[in-house]
Amino acid sequence: MFVLLIVAVMLVFGMFLQNRISVFYHNSFKQTMALSFSTELLGQLESASKSDKSLDELKQVLGAYVGRLGISSDRNYYILDGKTGKVLAGSDNVTVLEKSENILSAMAGKVGDRVSPRLPYIDYAVSTGGGYIIYIKDKKAEMLEIMRTIYLIVGQALLIGIFISVVLGFFLSRTITRPISNLTKKAESVARGRFDTRIDIKAKDEIGKLASTFNYMTSMIKTSMEEIASEKNKLETMFRYMTDGVIAFDINQRVIHINPAAKEMLGIENEKSVKFDSFFKQLDVDISMAQMIYIGQKTTFERRIDIGDRYLKAYFAALETDEEKLNGAIVILQDITEEQRLEMSRREFVANVSHELRTPLTTIKSYSETLMDVAEDEKNKKFLDVIIREVDRMTRIVKDLLTLSSLDNQKLVTNFTTFSLDELLRDITTKMSIDAKNHGHTLSYFPSTAIPEIYADRDRIEQVVTNILSNAVKYTPDGGIIEVYAGYLYNEAYIKIKDNGIGINTKDLPRIFDRFYRVDKARSRERGGTGLGLAIAKNLIELHGGTISIDSKYGKGTEVLIKLPLGTKKAESPPETESKG
Numbered sequence: 072m073f074v075l076l077i078v079a080v081m082l083v084f085g086m087f088l089q090n091r092i093s094v095f096y097h098n099s100f101k102q103t104m105a106l107s108f109s110t111e112l113l114g115q116l117e118s119a120s121k122s123d124k125s126l127d128e129l130k131q132v133l134g135a136y137v138g139r140l141g142i143s144s145d146r147n148y149y150i151l152d153g154k155t156g157k158v159l160a161g162s163d164n165v166t167v168l169e170k171s172e173n174i175l176s177a178m179a180g181k182v183g184d185r186v187s188p189r190l191p192y193i194d195y196a197v198s199t200g201g202g203y204i205i206y207i208k209d210k211k212a213e214m215l216e217i218m219r220t221i222y223l224i225v226g227q228a229l230l231i232g233i234f235i236s237v238v239l240g241f242f243l244s245r246t247i248t249r250p251i252s253n254l255t256k257k258a259e260s261v262a263r264g265r266f267d268t269r270i271d272i273k274a275k276d277e278i279g280k281l282a283s284t285f286n287y288m289t290s291m292i293k294t295s296m297e298e299i300a301s302e303k304n305k306l307e308t309m310f311r312y313m314t315d316g317v318i319a320f321d322i323n324q325r326v327i328h329i330n331p332a333a334k335e336m337l338g339i340e341n342e343k344s345v346k347f348d349s350f351f352k353q354l355d356v357d358i359s360m361a362q363m364i365y366i367g368q369k370t371t372f373e374r375r376i377d378i379g380d381r382y383l384k385a386y387f388a389a390l391e392t393d394e395e396k397l398n399g400a401i402v403i404l405q406d407i408t409e410e411q412r413l414e415m416s417r418r419e420f421v422a423n424v425s426h427e428l429r430t431p432l433t434t435i436k437s438y439s440e441t442l443m444d445v446a447e448d449e450k451n452k453k454f455l456d457v458i459i460r461e462v463d464r465m466t467r468i469v470k471d472l473l474t475l476s477s478l479d480n481q482k483l484v485t486n487f488t489t490f491s492l493d494e495l496l497r498d499i500t501t502k503m504s505i506d507a508k509n510h511g512h513t514l515s516y517f518p519s520t521a522i523p524e525i526y527a528d529r530d531r532i533e534q535v536v537t538n539i540l541s542n543a544v545k546y547t548p549d550g551g552i553i554e555v556y557a558g559y560l561y562n563e564a565y566i567k568i569k570d571n572g573i574g575i576n577t578k579d580l581p582r583i584f585d586r587f588y589r590v591d592k593a594r595s596r597e598r599g600g601t602g603l604g605l606a607i608a609k610n611l612i613e614l615h616g617g618t619i620s621i622d623s624k625y626g627k628g629t630e631v632l633i634k635l636p637l638g639t640k641k642a643e644s645p646p647e648t649e650s651k652g
């Protein structure tokens with residue numbers, strides 16, 4: 072850069088000088104000529120050219136002016152023929168001259184004093200008025216000599232300048248590049264993870280500032296890295312000692328993180344061989360990465376995994392990046408074996424107790440009835456009546472419990488036939504209308520256009536519809552309106568039972584199908600409820616491959632919707648439960 076700068080400066084300087092010298096030389100020639108060819112000289116030349124021996128006289132006159140005109144070996148004068156421009160005499164031996172622009176001007180009677188810097192000479196021509204032209208020609212030798220000297224000086228200056236700039240540049244660049252290359256090396260070592268690297272600050276200039284900023288940046292990175300590492304450590308410790316299993320998968324279905332609990336639960340030894348889709352398929356879990364990514368945004372999938380003699384509950388959620396892009400999945404596993412066992416033994420116990428209670432209840436009932444027949448005292452009769460009513464309620468509970476237990480154990484005996492749902496609903500509404508009338512309710516049935524026959528267990532469907540209808544009767548203040556709708560959509564039949572009764576609070580709705588769940592226990596008991604009706608209904612409908620849902624507004628009324636498949640394959644071939652029964 073320095074060398075280039077110096078060369079450029081010298082070149083400009085040289086060119087400028089050359090130009091100035093050339094201008095000066097040309098001007099001074101022009102000035103000398105103008106002064107020399109004064110009116111006096113011109114008068115002498117004119118009279119000489121008109122004399123007899125004109126050429127000799129002209130030579131004589133010019134001879135007297137040699138000094139003033141600066142005539143030398145480089146600058147000569149010539150006497151030319153005014154018409155042809157031929158050389159007649161001169162201060163040297165040249166006989167032929169190039170007809171320059173100035174000669175042509177003089178031939179035309181004007182003064183030829185044009186200076187053209189492009190020509191290798193400068194000249195001056197003037198007509199004497201008597202048929203001659205006086206022509207001065209300068210070879211610019213003096214000017215060229217001066218220029219040569221100047222070129223020499225500039226060349227020398229250039230060399231010295233280049234030398235100085237090279238030396239200076241070398242030292243200067245060392246003072247700049249050394250700290251920068253030092254900085255680069257330190258930055259590389261930071262990039263390799265050595266955050267203890269520090270740079271000594273030697274100067275307060277820009278590089279010094281850069282070095283101190285670098286040191287600050289390194290310390291900041293170090294602190295951040297330590298924080299991240301400690302967070303990571305904390306998380307890893309948490310994951311390691313967590314009893315729940317955690318597995319994270321990337322978008323390519325590979326495991327990116329797995330904790331010991333998950334490994335133990337799923338019996339994974341080498342997580343590298345695990346691929347999301349195939350792994351869960353092999354465990355008979357209905358889930359895939361595509362499902363997670365494309366459908367499961369912001370949704371959690373819950374699945375049950377039975378593995379060996381263990382039961383697991385798995386929650387699947389999509390992993391999101393900062394830009395809310397999905398880039399994997401996370402699976403949380405809970406071991407529910409113990410809960411499952413407890414639930415099973417609880418159900419078994421309930422089933423056993425219910426079974427054992429059946430006989431004593433029948434005995435109590437028959438003895439109470441016998442006593443009732445012979446009792447004469449009104450008080451005794453009243454007591455016996457209460458006993459019989461309570462025994463009936465207990466019998467109903469025992470019956471419901473036994474139904475639920477056989478549903479749980481898939482031991483319920485079912486009898487699937489093809490029958491008309493419309494007819495069944497007519498029968499039920501007719502039977503229920505007496506009960507409804509007793510409470511002043513209006514019970515109406517609204518079948519839509521022809522309902523196709525369904526393949527189901529008629530008695531069980533009757534049991535469910537009767538239960539829902541009796542709930543509507545029970546939980547609607549006297550004089551209510553109860554409506555039953557039926558129809559079909561696509562390949563599903565639907566039954567809708569609507570009342571304008573007391574309704575159910577939104578907070579109670581999610582638990583309404585739970586066993587023994589009653590919103591108002593006192594009212595339910597008073598109306599002979601067991602709290603098991605909806606639980607049984609749900610189980611029975613699901614056994615048919617259908618669904619039951621309940622929608623209610625507190626104080627406004629309740630709507631129960633049952634959907635049953637018309638004739639799916641599952642329904643056509645008697646379900647597994649039947650053969651087991």
Ligand code: ADP
Pocket residue numbers: 538542543546547570572573574575583588589590591595596599600601602603604605606629
């Ligand atoms: P229960 O034998 O007590 O009627 P169910 O399982 O049939 O038991 O119903 C559970 C609870 O749901 C009832 O105790 C009642 O509080 C509520 N429920 C059911 N049907 C209705 C309805 N049509 N209107 C208001 N509440 C209802």
